[in-house]
Amino acid sequence: MTENIKVNVHHVTRVEGHGNIVVDVRNGTLEQCELQIVESPRFFEAMLRGRPYDQASHITSRICGICAIGHATASLRATERALQVQLSEQTVLLRKLAFHGEMLDSHVLHVYMLVAPDFLGVGSVIPLAASHPEVVKRALRMKKFSGDLCQALVGRHTHPIAMTVGGFTHFPKVQELIELRQRAADLIADVDATVELFGTLPWPTFERETEYVALVQPDEYGFIDGMIGSTDGYTLPIAEYRKVTNERLNSHSTAKHTAFNRESYMVGSLARFNLKHQQLLPRAQAAAEHLGLKAPCYRPFMNSAAQVVEIVQCFDDTIRLLDLLIERGIQWETPAPVTLSPGARGAGSCDVPRGILFHEYQIGETGLIEEANCIIPTGQNLGNVDRDMRALVPTLLNEPQDQIRLKMEMLVRAYDPCISCSTHFLNVSFVGE
Amino acid sequence: MPAKPKIAFFDFTSCEGCQLTIVDLLQTHLGLLDLVEVVQWREAKTEKGEDYAIAFIEGSCSRASDEARLKQIRERAQVVVALGACAHLGGVNTMKNRWVMENVQTYVYGKDGQNAYETYPARPLSAVIKVDAVIPGCPIDRHEFLRIVQQMLQGRTPKLPDYPLCVECKLSENSCLNKHGKPCLGPITRAGCDAICPTYGDGCEGCRGWATEANFVHMREILRGHGLSDYEIDMKLTMFNHYQMHELGAKAPLTTSTTENVPLPTSKFSAPQED
Numbered sequence: 207m208t209e210n211i212k213v214n215v216h217h218v219t220r221v222e223g224h225g226n227i228v229v230d231v232r233n234g235t236l237e238q239c240e241l242q243i244v245e246s247p248r249f250f251e252a253m254l255r256g257r258p259y260d261q262a263s264h265i266t267s268r269i270c271g272i273c274a275i276g277h278a279t280a281s282l283r284a285t286e287r288a289l290q291v292q293l294s295e296q297t298v299l300l301r302k303l304a305f306h307g308e309m310l311d312s313h314v315l316h317v318y319m320l321v322a323p324d325f326l327g328v329g330s331v332i333p334l335a336a337s338h339p340e341v342v343k344r345a346l347r348m349k350k351f352s353g354d355l356c357q358a359l360v361g362r363h364t365h366p367i368a369m370t371v372g373g374f375t376h377f378p379k380v381q382e383l384i385e386l387r388q389r390a391a392d393l394i395a396d397v398d399a400t401v402e403l404f405g406t407l408p409w410p411t412f413e414r415e416t417e418y419v420a421l422v423q424p425d426e427y428g429f430i431d432g433m434i435g436s437t438d439g440y441t442l443p444i445a446e447y448r449k450v451t452n453e454r455l456n457s458h459s460t461a462k463h464t465a466f467n468r469e470s471y472m473v474g475s476l477a478r479f480n481l482k483h484q485q486l487l488p489r490a491q492a493a494a495e496h497l498g499l500k501a502p503c504y505r506p507f508m509n510s511a512a513q514v515v516e517i518v519q520c521f522d523d524t525i526r527l528l529d530l531l532i533e534r535g536i537q538w539e540t541p542a543p544v545t546l547s548p549g550a551r552g553a554g555s556c557d558v559p560r561g562i563l564f565h566e567y568q569i570g571e572t573g574l575i576e577e578a579n580c581i582i583p584t585g586q587n588l589g590n591v592d593r594d595m596r597a598l599v600p601t602l603l604n605e606p607q608d609q610i611r612l613k614m615e616m617l618v619r620a621y622d623p624c625i626s627c628s629t630h631f632l633n634v635s636f637v638g639e
Numbered sequence: 640m641p642a643k644p645k646i647a648f649f650d651f652t653s654c655e656g657c658q659l660t661i662v663d664l665l666q667t668h669l670g671l672l673d674l675v676e677v678v679q680w681r682e683a684k685t686e687k688g689e690d691y692a693i694a695f696i697e698g699s700c701s702r703a704s705d706e707a708r709l710k711q712i713r714e715r716a717q718v719v720v721a722l723g724a725c726a727h728l729g730g731v732n733t734m735k736n737r738w739v740m741e742n743v744q745t746y747v748y749g750k751d752g753q754n755a756y757e758t759y760p761a762r763p764l765s766a767v768i769k770v771d772a773v774i775p776g777c778p779i780d781r782h783e784f785l786r787i788v789q790q791m792l793q794g795r796t797p798k799l800p801d802y803p804l805c806v807e808c809k810l811s812e813n814s815c816l817n818k819h820g821k822p823c824l825g826p827i828t829r830a831g832c833d834a835i836c837p838t839y840g841d842g843c844e845g846c847r848g849w850a851t852e853a854n855f856v857h858m859r860e861i862l863r864g865h866g867l868s869d870y871e872i873d874m875k876l877t878m879f880n881h882y883q884m885h886e887l888g889a890k891a892p893l894t895t896s897t898t899e900n901v902p903l904p905t906s907k908f909s910a911p912q913e914d
Contacts, residue, residue, distance in 0.1 A: 246652045246702050247756040252743035253734035258871055261878060264844065268731045268777065271656025315662070329685035332677060335669065342669075350666040361839035363663075364656035364778050368839040375840030 211607060225623060227614050229599055239596050241588065241618055254578035259285050259544075259569050260371055266565065266580065267365040270624055272315070274365045275308040275356065276558030277565075277580075279430055283554025284565040285371050287445075289544035296537060297373045303527045304359040304366065305429050305556070306520040310352035311363055312559035313475075313513040313520075316622050317404065318345035321510045324616050325407045341403065344396045348517075351386075351393055355524065358382045372541030380536055387528045390521070397521050401493045404514045409498075410507045410613065414597045416590055417468045418477035418502075419450060421557045427478070427485040427519055430556040435481050437502060438467040444555045447564045451581045470589035473561025474622065475512035476503060490519035506594050507620045513559075546571050560584055560624050584623045591621055644792070647679035647691040648722075649712055651705055652732050652761060653698030656778040657723035664781040671785075674792060693718045693791065699725040699732045701761040713768040718791065721763070721770045724777035724846045729882035731777070732761035736881055737899050762882055772797050777846035777879060780832045800830040803850040804843050808834040816842050822865045824875065827853035846879045855892035869894035 211231040230238035250269055254262060263281040267274040279301060286293065318341070319331040328334055335342045353363050358378040361367030368376035421428065421444075422435035434442045434450055442449060450466045465471065479486075483494065483501045494500075497511045546569070553566040561583030568577035594617060602610045648658055658680075665671065678688030694716035700709060713719055724730035735743045740758055748756055764770050772791070774784055787797040800806075804825035808815070816823040816837050823842030825834065829850045836843050855876075862872045873893045877884050884891040885898070 246705065247747070247758055248652060248701070248732060249735045249743040249747050249758070252738065252746040253731075255746075256737075257734075257874055261874065265731060265734070265878070268654050268656070271654040271659045271778065274654070274656065315659075319662070323685075330680075332672060335672065346666040346669065349663070353663055353666065361835060361841075362778075364654075364659055367836050367841050370841070376838075 211603065211610060225618065227618060229610070229614060231599065231603065234603070236596060236599055239592070239599055241591050241595065251578040251580055254567070254575050257575050259289070259573050259575055262567065262575060263369060263371070264365070269580065271364045272312050272624060273308065273558040273560065274363065275304055275360065276556055276563055278366050278369050279305060279556045280554045280563045280565040282369060282371055283431065283556065284552045284567045285554070285569065287552030287554060288550040288567055288569050289371070289546065289552070291372045291542050291544055293542060294373065294539055296534070296539060299527060299531060300359055300374060301369070301430060303524065303531070304356055304369070306524045306527070307352045307355035307359065308363060309429065309520045309559055310517060310524070311349055311356070313517050314345055314348045314352065317510050317513050321619060324612070324619070344399060348393060348396055348400070351389055355386055358386060370541055371544060373539055374541070377536050377538055380532055383528050383532050387525065387532065390525050390528065393521070397518055400517060401496055401514060404511060405496050409505065409511060410616070411505065412507060412598050412601065413504045414506070414594055415504045416593070417466060417471040418480045419466060419471045419473050419562060420478040420481045421555060421562055422481055427482045434555070434562065436466060436471070437480050440467065444564070445553050447553055447555065447581070451564065451586060465589065470593050471586065472506070472590045473583045473586050474509055475516050476506070476509040477561060478557060479503065479512040479515060486515065486519055487522045489522055490515050493518040506617060509620045509622065513622070546573055549576070558583060560622050561586060582624070587621050587623070591618060643674065643676050644692040645676045645678045645688065645690060646693040646695065647677070647688070649694060649696045650681070651696065651698030651709070652701040653723070653725045655697065657697045660778045660781050661784060664785060668785060671788070689715060691716055693720065695720045695722045696726050696764055697722040699729045699761045699763055700767050701732055701759065702757050703759050704757060706767050709764065709767050718771045719764070719768065720772045720774060721765070722774050723779045724775060724879050726764045727773045727775050728848050728879055729761050729763045730846070730879050733881040734877065736760040736885060773799065775799065775829065775847040776832055780835070783831055801851045802830050803853070804828045804830045804834050806830055808837050811838055813837050817861050820865060822862050822867060822875065824858065826861070827855060827858045844878050845876065848880065848883070859892065
């Protein structure tokens with residue numbers, strides 16, 4: 207048994223944003239173990255004050271290059287709720303499709319380029335291009351498809367252009383959708399090969415029961431709107447999100463973790479899978495089975511496996527939506543009208559690749575934003591990551607320091623943290639808690 | 640520069656979307672990796688090398704403590720390239736500069752969080768170190784990135800268009816948004832993105848910085864014609880370019896002051912509640 211261990215990972219690589227891992231074991235006792243967030247804070251909520259409401263989705267998409275469509279969607283839904291906007295059926299369908307494009311792009315990037323190198327024993331995707339060219343090319347083909355899907359709908363994935371309050375400023379031609387549909391058919395083999403590949407990886411078996419939170423919908427495995435659901439058996443309307451995220455400080459200094467029914471909860475693909483696995487499309491259900499994913503799953507490393515399941519889910523649902531839109535045809539619609547009134551408030555939510563995201567705005571009668579709040583998934587996961595780390599370290603004490611460091615990094619990466627999104631981090635350190 | 644220059648990517652205050660755009664470029668141009676040696680790219684790889692000729696830096700500088708790291712990169716690199724609007728202009732990060740920092744810190748983190756999160760008015764890289772080349776945009780345009788990297792590998796000095804976006808909009812055969820009642824900053828914004836926002840039906844927001852000899856007086860007139868108030872026009876001109884406007888001081892083509900000396904926010908809507 208190793209008595210003293212010191213792991214200090216300065217700037218964890220292959221994650222979005224800057225974080226450090228610190229583990230300190232002295233005389234066999236875990237003294238310190240934390241994921242420190244060292245990204246510079248950006249103050250998006252403060253800067254939204256005084257901005258015209260129609261700038262909000264374009265400003266907040268800049269919170270994150272990976273979840274740009276997600277932030278834009280949550281922002282639009284908050285604004286639309288505040289300004290009593292009724293969306294057309296076509297707008298809802300097109301937004302779902304653009305969202306799938308982002309989900310596919312983000313998950314493919316994460317599982318292939320950020321997670322797979324750990325299992326294949328290399329430091330990045332760059333040597334993989336030489337040693338496993340077919341794997342890298344497959345990932346790039348899938349990414350290109352999702353990027354082109356976003357481009358057809360909203361101009362680009364980072365940062366979407368054509369999404370606006372009440373609808374869209376640009377519409378794809380039906381012919382573009384038909385071409386995407388054909389390309390999707392050609393990619394089915396790549397999606398299957400993805401499930402095959404990730405089915406062969408030795409996922410670490412570490413397990414810790416916790417609460418999982420995601421958006422739930424009555425009729426689909428959806429990502430936009432719905433109710434806030436928890437595996438502890440609660441559902442709440444989006445407007446009451448503060449009861450879940452529960453961002454509270456004690457009257458003096460010591461920061462507390464966000465918590466709903468327990469001391470921490472997890473959001474993201476594994477949370478969605480645990481809450482909604484019965485609503486997965488048939489091929490996604492089969493993929494889960496192949497990957498050994500069974501709800502309830504309490505293994506945080508399996509979040510990446512759940513992302514693979516969601517790749518299948520979003521891919522098949524993309525085909526369904528494309529078929530539907532091709533059949534309906536595309537109408538050129540002007541954005542739905544807004545109603546301005548004093549102090550109008552609205553909360554919007556969607557389940558972005560890394561988990562449930564909330565935006566809330568107060569908009570004055572002249573259309574200027576008066577107050578803003580954004581709560582991002584990584585912030586909600588931090589308390590849970592820390593608790594996983596503290597449970598994992600004692601099981602690793604007999605392993606060489608390099609292995610401990612690698613496992614800790616892999617754990618953090620499994621959560622797919624998106625640290626640039628840190629508009630709002632509270633729980634930075636908990637030494638001596 | 641050697642046949643296969645060593646390059647490194649760094650990020651400061653940003654969304655990392657420009658680096659992701661480069662990852663996207665690799666989907667169609669994987670061969671780029673044969674022309675350079677990537678020695679450091681935290682977002683994509685674990686190994687780190689400190690010997691590099693070209694440093695691509697994304698993000699603005701928004702903390703005094705980041706200046707030392709920036710200066711170190713400057714010392715090590717032969718060429719420093721500002722990647723995207725945050726590095727080039729300060730970008731969206733500079734919208735917070737309207738307030739004293741105590742105000743934005745308290746608004747987001749509450750009065751206890753105020754001292755826990757270091758920040759100062761956000762600024763472009765050029766306010767801290769010498770920058771040799773710029774790839775503008777929020778995010779960068781992948782084709783422009785490719786073009787500029789090609790020019791650099793050939794030993795040429797990259798040049799950006801100095802004419803306004805309207806030129807490209809005409810070439811794309813878009814009809815003018817300003818003529819259709821949609822506010823667009825194309826007439827004063829530097830071209831190079833192929834007028835992507837107007838092409839997708841949305842007015843230009845100026846993320847590439849201003850074209851040379853931009854006519855702000857006439858631009859304001861056009862925007863007033865759309866029914867925008869002077870304040871709303873100011874908000875348009877400062878979404879990506881707050882820093883540039885602020886630097887102009889009294890000469891800035893704005894009607895309102897670029898700074899508000901409000902020490903503390905009046906509401907705690909987003910800050911954590913006290914027990």
